[in-house]
């Protein structure tokens with residue numbers, strides 16, 4: 001502190017005990033993780049038995065009811081799994097040598113049928129190989145989530161492109177190092193600038209997709225962003241309402257710690 005003549009007049013130090021607050025945050029995270037985990041076992045059993053029941057010779061009305069039950073049980077399981085993922089420590093990655101090109105190719109191939117069914121075209125522009133130090137499970141989830149969003153939020157007749165390239169060396173992102181850049185682009189619903197700002201918040205879903213009753217939890221992108229940041233990377237989005245969206249992920253090729 002300084003007095004009226006601007007002379008030093010002492011120091012005030014304020015301490016605040018935040019132990020209770022930290023405890024409360026930890027308890028909440030543990031609670032979410034435990035509850036989601038406990039929900040999973042009975043739900044898996046319900047889905048399993050519904051599966052078996054649907055193999056029987058059934059009255060069409062009963063079949064319809066069971067189909068609806070099964071669809072909703074699966075949705076609930078998806079929600080619980082997402083909750084568990086978001087409660088899990090997303091800042092911890094286990095890195096190893098990964099061929100990112102193959103990882104993206106596998107993800108693109110596994111959504112081919114789904115894309116065709118939705119009346120969409122999917123184009124992949126990938127190098128033969130791109131080695132990086134990354135967590136293969138978490139990066140796989142990043143790619144899967146961006147592709148599944150592109151499919152869900154693009155009306156029939158639209159197109160999706162996924163590309164991977166190397167940015168690099170001097171003059172690259174942050175002026176150095178080599179980076180992988182993954183881009184998933186769609187010609188879908190898109191979103192307004194205001195919606196774009198809230199996209200990575202837990203449980204946020206745009207009004208359009210809620211009204212259209214497209215299934216989802218609003219957790220995927222928050223989890224995705226956590227995974228990308230844990231790799232020392234960034235995720236960017238550009239989008240225009242009724243035109244389409246582009247999601248860009250950049251991670252350093254030599255891993256988060258380098």
Ligand code: ADP
Nearest residue numbers: 149150153190205206209216217218219220221
């Ligand atoms: P979910 O897909 O389960 O709702 P996400 O966190 O993955 O959760 O996405 C949050 C919201 O962002 C979506 O509900 C949707 O409104 C919007 N969104 C995400 N990806 C796209 C996309 N490719 N095109 C248009 N909107 C999108």
